[in-house]
Amino acid sequence: MFNNYYFLRQLSQALKERLVGMTLGACFSQSKDELMIGFYKGAREQWIRASLIPNFNLLTFPLDYQRKKVNSIDLFKEAIDQEVLDIIQYKNERAFLIQMTDDWGLLFKMYGNRSNILLTQGEEVYAIFQKRHIDDQNMDISSLDREIDQSKGAFYEGGIKATFPTLGREANAYLENQGFDKCSPDEQWTRLSNLVKQLESPNYYVEELDEQVQFLLFQLEGANTLLESDDPIDAANEFYYRFSKRYFVEREKGPLIKEIDKRLKQSKSYLKKHYARYEELTENARFEEIANIIMANLHAIPPRSKKVTLFDFYNEEDIKIKLNELHTPQKNAETYYRKAKNQKLEVKNLEANIQQKETEMEELKKHREALDQFEMVREIRKYIKTNGLQKLQKNEPVFPFRKFEYKGFEIWVGKNAVNNDLLTQRFAHKRDLWLHARDVAGSHVVVKWKSKQPNFPVDVIEKAASIAAYYSQRKTDTLCPVIYTPKKFVRKRKGDPAGLVVVDKEKVVLIEPAPFSETLT
Known part of the structure; x- marks a missing residue:
């Protein structure tokens, strides 16, 4: 008030x-x-x-x-x-x-x-x-001067809002909580008159209710009275001290805490999804065993079989195994061995990502707990600066692409068609190296250019190519052709769907698809 x-x-x-x-x-x-x-x-x-x-x-x-x-x-x-x-x-x-x-x-x-x-x-x-x-x-x-008829007759005719528009939100709420609306007109007038008399010669109260500090001209039931005074200037100063201490502290750390809570929620969702995938892979990690079973029974598999029943010596029971009828039994075994290898790589990658995300969550929880304890603005600002939380404070978005580092070069990978366009059209520099699995759908991959090392080493190109192959429809192939070229030779035509680009002057490398196990982001 x-x-x-x-x-x-x-x-x-x-x-x-x-x-x-x-x-x-x-x-x-x-x-x-x-x-x-x-x-x-x-x-x-x-x-x-x-x-x-x-x-x-x-x-x-x-x-x-x-x-x-x-x-x-x-x-x-x-x-x-x-x-x-x-x-x-x-x-x-x-x-x-x-x-x-x-x-x-x-x-x-x-x-x-x-x-x-x-x-x-x-x-x-x-x-x-x-x-x-x-x-x-x-x-x-x-x-500015307003003459208002505040007589009993005017109240009966026009009601409280027309007769006493100056009461304010807190006084009206006070009357409402006292059952004002349920009273007879005479009783309403009596209660209103008593409140107005109190407001015209009040004491001043700084009250705390539900962790909120309020300045009032009457006491609230159930509130903690921090100050009662008959001096409006002293009361205003005390309220400013109490309220501003909370207001400015909350204004400083509130948005940061909100952003931390948001990222913790996102991290929980991320971990739930990746834990489920991890369990799915580890519980069904039988590709290598199936390959061994096929190799042990090469003589018993008829040519051009689509499915075969063999004895599973791991579980001592028969097992039905799907085969590619165009491949020999030995070639089918090689396919299962390759799937087992890729599965192990994916499991390793998942373990690294899960560990990183859990570490990030622990850091966020630590910052959350620390910020809750601070009651001084300068303490909050010092903590934010010391712990590098400025980006969180500015509510900067999480990096939008997958990001890896190999031998000092950053490798950025798009996540979907729209995200690919964002990476190639807005985030890639003309000197960056651009890669994509040839003739199939997949992620755009960009190796960031370094001014002190203008040429991309062969092993860096091959590493980025293996990632491009892995994040494509050819991730299960033994070898995958991947095109690469400076980003300046990649263009998008008007009207083309998301993710579709035209590439000039590309080179091709034949590479085995493989995930990158040490992610930065």
Whole structure:
């Protein structure tokens, strides 16, 4: 209720007792949402700090204030050295005016997110603090006073909103929680009248309820009272201290914690998927055993068989084995041996990825727990800098491609057709090496160019080619042709579907498909 009309009318009266006869000595801003206003009389000072941050618009009153030497700008210079004559509270309006000599004035318009401080001369607005509220430049100051019929008859006829629009959200909620809507009109008027009397001569409470700090002109049932005062200025200062401590801390670490929680959720999903695949591979890792069974029974397999039943000496029972009728039994055994080799490589790759993701999760959990403990902004900022969490703080997206490193060269791999286009068209440099399995669907692969090593070593090309073959429809082939060329010779025609490109001046390498087991990302 720090911007409530009933509080502001008490606050403006308290300021009147302090400010009348004092002189405006300073008016400056050191951030776009805060204005410092200083008055003096002899050695005595009185400061007003107008914090006009979105969702947090509040006036507080430091005993003294040391101005910074940098990033500070003087404002409302025309009114400097003017003496305060009076403070005018506008009727039924969340605004008051500090009236000074030579017809200058400081108008405090405390309208929630539309709050502003205006420099006035007479009935005209001379300058405004918050430039984003441009309409304030044309405000009709003479219309700020509002006469409202708040009689019993007017209440019966128009209801509470029309008769007492200045009550505010908290006071209305207070009445509602007391069963106001269920009462008779006479009882409603009695309760409303009692509350208004309390608001017109209140005590001020800083209350804590459900871990939220609130400023009120009445006590809440079940709340923890942090301060009870009859001085609106002391109460406003205490609330600012309590609330800003939480507000600025949460503003500093809240988005970071939210991003960490998001990535932890994504990691859990990633691990669930990869654990399932790992179990599937390890539970059905029989390719090598099947190959051994075929080799032990070459003489018993008829030519051109599509399926054969053989004795499984591992489990001591018959087993049905699928075969390629175009291949010899020995060639079929070789196929199963190759599948076993690829399966082992995939299992090794999964184990490395799972281990890396689990390590990442442990790091994120450690940061999450540490951030929860901090209660000072500078501690949070120091921790973020020390632990390199700036990217998380900026909510930067996870790297969109698979990324590997081999002998100092980064190898980026697309994940699907749309992702391939993103990699080739937006992320690849013209000097990067571009690779793709020939004549089949598969991932685009890019080896990042290095200025100090402009030529790509043969073993690096072969390593990237084996990855391109693995992430293609030929991943189970013994050998796969892979094309490669500088990215500048890869182009996309208008209207082509996602992932489809035209390649010029390509070379071809014949390579065995193989996954990369040591991922970076």
